[in-house]
Amino acid sequence: MNDHTVPAVLFLNEPVKTDLYKSLEKKYGMFNFRFAKKEKTPSEQQRDFLNYIEQNFYPSTEYKLEALYLGYSGFHPMGDGLTEELIIKYQQLQFLKVITLCSRGIDKVCVDYLQEKYNTVIKNYDDNESYVANDVADCAMYHVLEGFRKFSYQQGKLRDILHSEITRGYLRGDQENELKFCFGHELQLLTEQKNEIIINEQQNDLNQSLEYLEIKNETTEQPVDVIQYMYTNSPMNKKALIMGYGKIGQRVALKLKYGLSMDVSYTTRSGERDEVEDSLRDIKYYPWGNWNDDLSQFDAIVLCLPLSQQTKHLINDDFLKKCSRDQNDNLNHLTLVNLGRGMLIDWENIPEYLVKDRIRHIGLDVFYNEPALTKECDNLNEMNSSITPHIGSSTFEVFNRSSEFCLNLIKDTLG
Numbered sequence: 001m002n003d004h005t006v007p008a009v010l011f012l013n014e015p016v017k018t019d020l021y022k023s024l025e026k027k028y029g030m031f032n033f034r035f036a037k038k039e040k041t042p043s044e045q046q047r048d049f050l051n052y053i054e055q056n057f058y059p060s061t062e063y064k065l066e067a068l069y070l071g072y073s074g075f076h077p078m079g080d081g082l083t084e085e086l087i088i089k090y091q092q093l094q095f096l097k098v099i100t101l102c103s104r105g106i107d108k109v110c111v112d113y114l115q116e117k118y119n120t121v122i123k124n125y126d127d128n129e130s131y132v133a134n135d136v137a138d139c140a141m142y143h144v145l146e147g148f149r150k151f152s153y154q155q156g157k158l159r160d161i162l163h164s165e166i167t168r169g170y171l172r173g174d175q176e177n178e179l180k181f182c183f184g185h186e187l188q189l190l191t192e193q194k195n196e197i198i199i200n201e202q203q204n205d206l207n208q209s210l211e212y213l214e215i216k217n218e219t220t221e222q223p224v225d226v227i228q229y230m231y232t233n234s235p236m237n238k239k240a241l242i243m244g245y246g247k248i249g250q251r252v253a254l255k256l257k258y259g260l261s262m263d264v265s266y267t268t269r270s271g272e273r274d275e276v277e278d279s280l281r282d283i284k285y286y287p288w289g290n291w292n293d294d295l296s297q298f299d300a301i302v303l304c305l306p307l308s309q310q311t312k313h314l315i316n317d318d319f320l321k322k323c324s325r326d327q328n329d330n331l332n333h334l335t336l337v338n339l340g341r342g343m344l345i346d347w348e349n350i351p352e353y354l355v356k357d358r359i360r361h362i363g364l365d366v367f368y369n370e371p372a373l374t375k376e377c378d379n380l381n382e383m384n385s386s387i388t389p390h391i392g393s394s395t396f397e398v399f400n401r402s403s404e405f406c407l408n409l410i411k412d413t414l415g
Helices: 019-027 042-056 084-089 091-095 111-118 131-149 151-161 164-172 247-259 293-297 317-322 352-358 396-414
Strands: 006-011 029-032 063-071 098-101 121-124 186-188 191-203 209-221 229-231 239-243 263-267 300-303 331-338 359-364 385-387
Touching: 006 396, 019 396, 042 091, 063 091, 063 396, 084 091, 084 111, 098 396, 111 121, 121 396, 131 151, 131 247, 131 300, 131 331, 131 359, 131 385, 131 396, 151 164, 164 186, 239 247, 247 263, 247 300, 293 317, 317 331, 317 352, 331 352, 352 359
Parallel strands: 006 029, 006 063, 063 098, 098 121, 239 263, 239 300, 300 331, 331 359, 359 385
Antiparallel strands: 186 229, 191 209
16 A cells, blocks of 8 residues: 555535644545536436545545545435445545534445445434434424414415504405404414416408407315314414424423423334433323324324334324324324424325325425425425424534534544
8 A cells, every 4th residue: 555645534515714724634635526416417426426436535646534524415316325335446435434424314325235344333313412303392392383383374364464463354254344342363274376378360451350368367265174163272282292302302392391291102213212301290101002093192193103014104194093083083182293304194095185285284394205396296285384494403513512512523533
């Protein structure tokens, strides 16, 4: 091996340029590679990456690639990611001492092979101070509160009307000229504007028959089975079930209990937790797998589960019907929030009417075919849903802390 090689760090995402970064910059070769955002297939992205490492690292140059900073996106653009086959084929990848990710999950990296063959250190952000859990729980509390109070839906109408009293009346369904007092707790069923395209014939000045398109706007009230009016409700003393009870689930429990004054229970595949902090001791355990009519007691269900064979499509047609309080499958009391993984919900096989007409609210921060929004949004609207673009932990504090964690790991590993 060349004795004059220089250890190098390759960044696939931009780190925070702190003093720690600057100290690494003085000691190691610092390289940056960015996957193309658009118009590249996974195989093309892979080819770009491999070309880059071939051209920039030992034995082609003096810089020996010893550390990979994957940030948040990691090798996702490459499809299969950093596979064993690629490492065997490309010598430049065989000197890796450390791979680190800012996110809470490691995938698209052949962890076992790298650790066993090369003793590579592979770690993601260790959320010891629970910043990620806390901020994701904030997102959960937002969606749960939206389910009860519908603040965003009302805000949207107020921005259009710019008059608070008229807005409350409009949301209740009052006519424009009605001036009776409206308290603001009643929400009329959502109205939809349909564009009907009609082909008409018209004679022009030359007596020639012309076809033209007439777009006729018609606003109609959609028949909804939920209730004639939806009321804004207080979450106080309502029952919530948290599915998944790791750091995030526990933080959600605290926020719902002490922030929204809810009656909180939890369920987890590993069973009842014996060791929890004092503030969580009175959070009740609900037996995992007990998916019967007892689910109907809960006004809110929050998913904080990882994706596995046991949890994929856990929330399906049968599960939701077990949550109903009457024979008509009405879920007009239920707020369902997903912070875990999009595939926890079997969108393909849940009947349209359950989502469109009979559930009170669905809050989503994760999606089935992420990053695209497809199946889950077909039957959701501003009144019965709230969606956020997977930003549960997307705060300045988490970004900075995760970056500093990864830079420290590189420093400690490379020496």
